[in-house]
Amino acid sequence: MTPTTMIDNTQAAVAATPGLEPGFAHFIGQSDAVGKALLAVLLLMSVASWALILLKGTRQVLQRRRSQRFLDFFWNARSLDAVQDELQVHGVREPFGHLAAHALQARDHHARHGAARLEEAGSAQDFITRTIRKVLDEEGTRLENGLTLLATIGATAPFVGLFGTVWGVYHALLAIGMTGAGSLDQVAGPVGEALIMTGLGLAVAIPAVMAYNAFSRSNRVLNGRLDAYAFELLTFLSTGATLLRAGPAPRPGTAPRPGAALAAVTAVAA
Numbered sequence: 676m677t678p679t680t681m682i683d684n685t686q687a688a689v690a691a692t693p694g695l696e697p698g699f700a701h702f703i704g705q706s707d708a709v710g711k712a713l714l715a716v717l718l719l720m721s722v723a724s725w726a727l728i729l730l731k732g733t734r735q736v737l738q739r740r741r742s743q744r745f746l747d748f749f750w751n752a753r754s755l756d757a758v759q760d761e762l763q764v765h766g767v768r769e770p771f772g773h774l775a776a777h778a779l780q781a782r783d784h785h786a787r788h789g790a791a792r793l794e795e796a797g798s799a800q801d802f803i804t805r806t807i808r809k810v811l812d813e814e815g816t817r818l819e820n821g822l823t824l825l826a827t828i829g830a831t832a833p834f835v836g837l838f839g840t841v842w843g844v845y846h847a848l849l850a851i852g853m854t855g856a857g858s859l860d861q862v863a864g865p866v867g868e869a870l871i872m873t874g875l876g877l878a879v880a881i882p883a884v885m886a887y888n889a890f891s892r893s894n895r896v897l898n899g900r901l902d903a904y905a906f907e908l909l910t911f912l913s914t915g916a917t918l919l920r921a922g923p924a925p926r927p928g929t930a931p932r933p934g935a936a937l938a939a940v941t942a943v944a945a
Contacts, residue, residue: 829884836876843869
């Protein structure tokens with residue numbers, strides 16, 4: 676028997692069997708409350724993950740552009756006072772500006788009031804260092820928002836789909852056992868429809884896992900750049916030097932390597 680003949684015979688058997696219309700709609704129609712509840716859970720997971728992916732993706736693109744513009748302005752400014760004036764006029768809309776604004780405020784606050792409270796104890800450099808660390812922690816926490824949900828969906832969606840498959844296969848086998856009909860044409864339809872749940876679980880999990888990995892890498896890169904920028908900023912605030920540089924300026928929109936600021940400040944002081 677050729678494959679074409681087998682396909683024609685299968686189609687004829689399906690057409691001759693009343694009510695046998697394998698497909699997703701037929702699967703939903705014959706699902707019980709548990710199966711429909713699992714479908715609803717997978718649908719909610721999919722909607723939540725895609726909404727989060729679009730929201731965080733758009734936010735990261737805008738944040739990257741704003742950060743590049745601010746770093747370009749910062750490394751071309753003549754002094755930290757010019758940076759502070761710019762932040763006061765246009766506000767803060769990205770992590771690097773947020774870090775610079777709080778560090779400058781900490782410097783001015785300690786210069787005016789000194790160590791008036793316990794959290795302000797120590798030198799001005801100690802107070803600025805604690806402020807920078809606090810802002811870095813806040814930015815790191817903010818960047819992690821939503822990643823737990825993506826990781827949870829990516830890890831649990833396949834098992835939700837697998838449970839739906841097991842549940843559907845169980846009911847299919849139970850029906851076959853009650854009717855006593857166990858031929859291939861009686862088993863293939865219900866079992867194939869039950870396997871749809873596994874496919875749905877994978878369809879929900881794969882985008883969530885890929886987005887989680889992409890966002891995690893982007894966050895690591897941004898945290899590294901923030902750490903380097905925080906070192907440079909602390910050096911400038913501690914020495915009171917301007918933003919003049921010894922040697923060639925870095926490419927616009929990028930922070931210099933850690934330690935470059937210290938060499939620049941030493942050259943200016945000399």
